[in-house]
Amino acid sequence: MKPAPFSWHGPASVAEAVSLLAEVGHEGKVLAGGQSLVPVLAMRLASPAHLVDINKIADLAYVRTDADGVTVGALARHRDVERDVAAGAAQPLLAQALVNVAHPTIRNRGTTVGSLAHADPSGEMTCVLALTGGSVTAVSVRGERTIPAAEFFLGPLESALAPDELAISAYFPRAAPFSGSAFVELSRRHGDYALCGVGTVVTLDPDGAVVSVRCGYLSVSDTPLVLDLTQAWAAGPEEAAEVARAAVDPADDIHATAGYRRHLAGVLTGRSIERALARART
Ligand SMILES: Cc1cc2nc3c(=O)[nH]c(=O)nc-3n(C[C@H](O)[C@H](O)[C@H](O)COP(=O)(O)OP(=O)(O)OC[C@H]3O[C@@H](n4cnc5c(N)ncnc54)[C@H](O)[C@@H]3O)c2cc1C
Known part of the structure; x- marks a missing residue:
């Protein structure tokens, strides 16, 4: 499919861009890298009358x-x-x-x-x-x-x-002192969107004791989910995985069942925390 017709605008400054956006209102869309918007236009999931292309700014x-x-x-x-x-x-x-x-x-x-x-x-x-x-x-x-x-x-x-x-x-x-982070995910092919992904930040005190374990999740909730797993991790890796499995709210789709994504949230939580912890300790 081809996009519906639109008018292209190439402002050279932020002031020009916002004035254009004010003029076109709901009929306009910002075009940046186009890696998400262009497929959306091509599939006619959106048909804005005006594209405000910011690539010249x-x-x-x-x-x-x-x-x-x-x-x-x-x-x-x-x-x-x-x-x-x-x-x-x-x-x-x-x-x-x-x-x-x-x-x-x-x-x-x-x-x-x-x-x-x-x-x-x-x-x-x-x-x-x-x-x-x-x-x-x-x-x-x-x-x-x-x-x-x-x-x-x-x-x-x-x-x-x-x-x-x-x-x-x-x-x-900026990352806090005595902290370490990691990001792990699983996708069907390299480069595909993740079936589930987990980012972790572990913070230690100056003596090396864990004071904070926080994990962020993708592909398992409507908006990015962040969990404080400090207490759960202190109780053990299986407790942290269980808290993660209970907190996520994934959906079934053609790539994976909700149950599989929930399972991944538990497994990847452990892997991500272990990796972040090792980095915090180096
Ligand atoms: C094959 C493929 C695989 C991909 N895989 C992944 C992946 O695994 N993980 C991932 O995170 N992303 C993935 N992407 C998406 C990629 O990261 C996009 O670059 C990104 O989502 C959108 O950035 P963009 O600059 O291309 O934005 P555009 O496509 O230009 O815009 C996207 C949306 O954001 C709005 N927008 C853009 N910039 C602004 C701005 N400055 N102010 C206001 N609104 C703005 C646009 O109006 C539009 O609605 C993939 C894309 C493709 C084509």
């Missing part, structure tokens, strides 16, 4: 790391984030998760902020934003606002962004 193509964390501009491609050494040192979960996102060709074009705006509960970066307690900053003609991860994902493919808002950046806090 060079100011949005950055990955910046400071003492607090990593800020990713709306035109930073997944691959830019994955390969950024300073970002990887500040928040290792970014690269740990990104290597699981599709294939390098798709990561060369798809943007991390676009992935968050798409709000797919099977997306690795939605899980990382939720697990790290990050945020998304958006701009419209009404001004700028920063939306915490806990308020950003409203449902499958539904974010808190208004139709006239442009997400300009995402912020991922």
